[in-house]
Amino acid sequence: MVGTPGRVLDLMRRKVLKLDCVEWLVLDEADEMLNMGFIDDIETILQTVPEQRHTVLFSATMPNDIKKIASFYMQEDYQHIQIKAKTMTASTVSQYYFETKLNRRFEVLCRILDSREMDNAIIFCKTKRSVDEVVAAMQQKHYNVEAMHGDLSQNQRMNTLKRFKKGQIQYLVATDVAARGIDVDNISHVINYELPQEEELYIHRIGRTGRANKKGKLIQLSHLVKRIS
Template sequence: MQASLQSAIDALGFHSPTPVQEQVIPQALAGKDLLVSSQTGSGKTAAFLIPLLQMMLGSRNAAMRLPSGPAILVLSPTRELAQQVSDDAIDLLKGSRGLRVATVVGGLPYGKQLQALRGADLVVATPGRLLDLYRTRKIRLDQVVHMVVDEADRMLDLGFAEDLQAIALASAQRQQTLMFSATFAPRIMLLAEKLTRDPLRIAMTAVNQAKPDIRELIHLADHESHRIRLLEHYLSDSSVDQAVIFARTQVECEQLGEKLTAQGLSVTYLHGALPQSVRTRRLNAFREKRVQWLVATDVAARGLDVPSISHVINLGLPMKPEDYVHRIGRTARAGRSGVAVTMVEVSDLRKLRAIERVIERRLENSVIPGLEPKIRPLVRTAAKPASKSPNRSRPQGLVHGERDFLKAERSGPSQPRGEGWQDRSGVAKPRSEGWQDRSGVAKPRRVETTEARSTSNRGSGFAGFANKPGSRSDASPRAGQTRWAGKRVNSRA
């Protein structure tokens, strides 16, 4: 290990490697292509930065020359994650002279980024902005030796597959590619075949398994106001050091942030529609503990590494069940423990079931004294295939306890069925005597009469609309017809 790099590692308080670092660092130093899957908060950023910086420092000492392009290229899916990786690299290079780190992301002026790219040894970039600079010949990629694709699954979610392939083609001379992803899904393996050469596969934990030092709490909420009262309980909790509140939409994020700020709380909010300069400024304020609460959308679900986050509060469940693990992974970092609180309403039951299938365990209900839900507690059984009844089928996606949970919202008890009641839902009703199938018989054309015209002003009986004098039906060319949705509809009895 280079002396300057070892001093920086000691200064950051890293005394022993994490499991993923123990597996990745030796293989990366050996020059192998890697495909790594590890849980969030496991130290994977240092797992690829430390060996790559070690090799770069050694090569720069052997041949002191100004680079014409970056030797190390790190691709990140979001601006926040790219900035976080860049900050970590700068911390590891504090004792090293002559090495430069540049960050290339969208939403910021080109001028400063172009200036930072001059002589940069390591570039951390989002694919879109990097490709723009490459196509306008503002950056060279033919000097890249090591390329890292961080959060590859998130890259595909954001539609960067073609951009990644274009960047890989522009840096085809590289010697090593490291890919990090939350899963080994088929689409990830297909991408790995195009970007890597015979990669070594390293899987540290079960897919989407949350860290054991996170205490997960599920609170049932009757309605919106009940959910807000549950949030207010944690806002007044003295055990909260710093916390992230995940909102469901950008509108809810902004409204909640402004409301809590008006109440005198130390709050800032963050979502994808904000300018990048504003997002960076607010994130820095949160990292420096100048604010206690951060209200955010899923833009902060990955890449936010603040060790002092003690609580994560989910006001709503994420659209993708895998993002639940990334959300709660913002707490319990750097060897600390944390609390993850999730508020669930009736409409969230299907999402909750999907999350439990992904993490392969049940999330237990928790009740705050004085804020007990009026609905019945959610009692869920193990997820097993339900046997179908011969006459009546069970509602899809719900088990017995969930149906009880839904029934509690209905007004009043169910009425008992009368004696002798018989289920005739599957029995066809008999036709009346003398019935004849005339579906294939042509109906005679109705003859327009004066009487028909005189009765055309009566209600047609369609969707509750009455045909008043002067209406469109009154002006229709044929009596006994009405106009609806631009079509003529016969109103014969």
């Protein structure tokens, strides 16, 4: 059976689905499943399936925090298999960075948006709080922008993504985990409002643009660090 955690739980509660004979448990997009509000549902399902089973997690990125959570649900002899990429970033993506003081970062972001032609863009933040703050500030300045993070319901995320694909939303501000569900080939720009903590997350962000042999641009906002001589 293939299903979302919510649908599987619904069938279990209605006693339509029994999992006592499950031999294989597979979590696709494992970091999303363990980090986007699904973890309680996953734990409930795991309490139902047999302990003696094969557990497989698939994920394009596996940050250290998620590895620790994942190991809790697996046997001690679990193996981490990583496929080495031929290239770290696409040759179709041009990368730029702007240095700015931390308290002027949002102002610099607005100047970039106003001075460059962008069909659309994903603006990445590290936390859900940062996403909400940036979206609120951008909406006050009348930018066509919406948020994408784990506190939004699945329906909200799907509706926002549908509008983004149709061009009804120009700017999407997102966390790394929420951006995993974004599969759009014509994103012209990716903007790192905040740097990720993991190298592979940075690479994953770049991969949102320059797809299907199209040109893309990555813009990094780096805050100035005061040097003590």
